[in-house]
Amino acid sequence: MKPIIGLITDELQAFSTEEKREVLPRFFKTGKGEYGEGDHFLGVAVPDTRTVAKQHKDISLNEIRNLMQSEWHEVRLCALLIMVEKSKKKDETLRKQLFDLYLSQTSRINNWDLVDLSCRFIVGEFLLDKSRDILYQLAQSPLLWDNRIAIVSTYAFIRKGQLDDTYVLSDLMMKHPHDLMHKAIGWMLREAGKRNPERLYDYVMNHRAEMPRTMLRFAIEKFGPKERSVLMKRV
Structure with missing residues (x-):
């Protein structure tokens, strides 16, 4: 079976559009000296990334950790959205594991959309x-x-x-x-x-x-x- 990172990357790639591939790097400031310098985009809209995330919400935390190492912005976003899905479970042990995993990966949560679509649920709600x-x-x-x-x-x-x-x-x-x-x-x-x-x-x-x-x-x-x-x- 293909590793989950390859499978999810392929599924996201299927939603990619040329327009998004051109626009997203500029929108998220990936040029030299900009805050998103060096990031890479498949060219996938957030709703499509959510669709893929929901299909894989039962993957392991180790698999999520591997996804967070991807060079592709949307793969990392997908990993974070999977974490958000998991955080909805009323399982305090799991929520603590997600919280710890999230804070161990902040250097990979390296643009404002990645932060804003995830931290309220994984960090904020855990700390209520x-x-x-x-x-x-x-x-x-x-x-x-x-x-x-x-x-x-x-x-x-x-x-x-x-x-x-x-x-x-x-x-x-x-x-x-x-x-x-x-x-x-x-x-x-x-x-x-x-x-x-x-x-x-x-x-x-x-x-x-x-x-x-x-x-x-x-x-x-x-x-x-x-x-x-x-x-x-x-x-």
Whole structure:
């Protein structure tokens, strides 16, 4: 029988289109010096990758680990989506194994889509009733993708009305040098603001002078024009 990495790669390849092969490397910034430098794309849309992942959701964790070593972006995404499928099982031992495997592979979870489509489920939801110390460690990692995992994982907490970690991590990473993080932090602040608009308004009022403009714009997107006008003004 063909190894699972070859089988899944072939199945994904069957969904590949020339248009996607041309567009995706540019969209995910794979050029020299860009954040996705050197990544390779088969040219597969996310819904098709999900289809393949669901067909292989019962593969072993070792097979998932092997998939994560693939040069192909979509194969790694497929592995992560399989992990998401497995994380839906009410099996605490399995969820801990998935959590540990995920955090051992963050150098391979090396673009924003890979982070955003997986970390809320595998990291955030696992930590709902546990210490969040690991997120603060990830927030201070030199690896951009660890930083993004830290903040985007808090989406799981936000959905449960637990907003504190989002704000504390936003404080911790306010001066992050990368625009990808400005967008991610602004996005999570915006989501937190949907649950408690007053808290977000006060937070932005207190931090607007130091918030990068991209972060600020993302955070206040759901406020009305008058509120946004006030909040966009530098002190």
